[in-house]
Amino acid sequence: MKPKVLKTERDYRAALARVEYLMEQPSPNEDELELWSLLVGTYEKERFPIAAPDPIEAIRFRMDQDGLAPADLQPYLQSKSKVSEVLNRKRPLSLSMIRALHRGLKIPAEVLVQEPAAPYAVGRAKRPARKRPASTPSARG
Numbered sequence: 001m002k003p004k005v006l007k008t009e010r011d012y013r014a015a016l017a018r019v020e021y022l023m024e025q026p027s028p029n030e031d032e033l034e035l036w037s038l039l040v041g042t043y044e045k046e047r048f049p050i051a052a053p054d055p056i057e058a059i060r061f062r063m064d065q066d067g068l069a070p071a072d073l074q075p076y077l078q079s080k081s082k083v084s085e086v087l088n089r090k091r092p093l094s095l096s097m098i099r100a101l102h103r104g105l106k107i108p109a110e111v112l113v114q115e116p117a118a119p120y121a122v123g124r125a126k127r128p129a130r131k132r133p134a135s136t137p138s139a140r141g
Contacts, residue, residue, distance in 0.1 A: 003035050006043040015040050052110065054117040055093060056086070062105050076100040089118060 006012050019036045022028040053061065063073070073083045077097050085091035093101070098112040 003032075003039060006039050012040070012043050012047075015043070052108075052114055055112045055114060056089060056116055056118075058107050058111045059101065059105075060087070062107055066105070076104050089116065092116075 001014050001018060004011070006015055015036055019033065019040060022033045022036065059073070062068070063070075070083050070087060071080065073087075074080055077083045077086055077100070082091060082097075086093060086097070093112060098109060101107050101112055102109045
């Protein structure tokens, strides 16, 4: 099979078989292997796109990769309370937070700016009104 743009599933399967065959050779033709790998990669990228991860999940993933605790995010998110609110989806990421996370943790900006998969719970819970003590007339004398 000659290298060509892969347009069908049949072309794709044949290209995969060629890559496998070349990889099994004791000394494969590296240029040919690279060409077939590029053709397969292009086909897969077009046919099987991978969605970008949710911004909060991307932050949690980076925390897990780097062994970070929520407190370690404070320099990027400004305060402990904001870290908690962001990770619990109670506060959306601000532009300054996105920039700081991108620069500091190397999370791609395009991941951080997208809409999250799960909605933010941005509204504050209503608190019961505080009762003020009844004013008592003061005795002036």
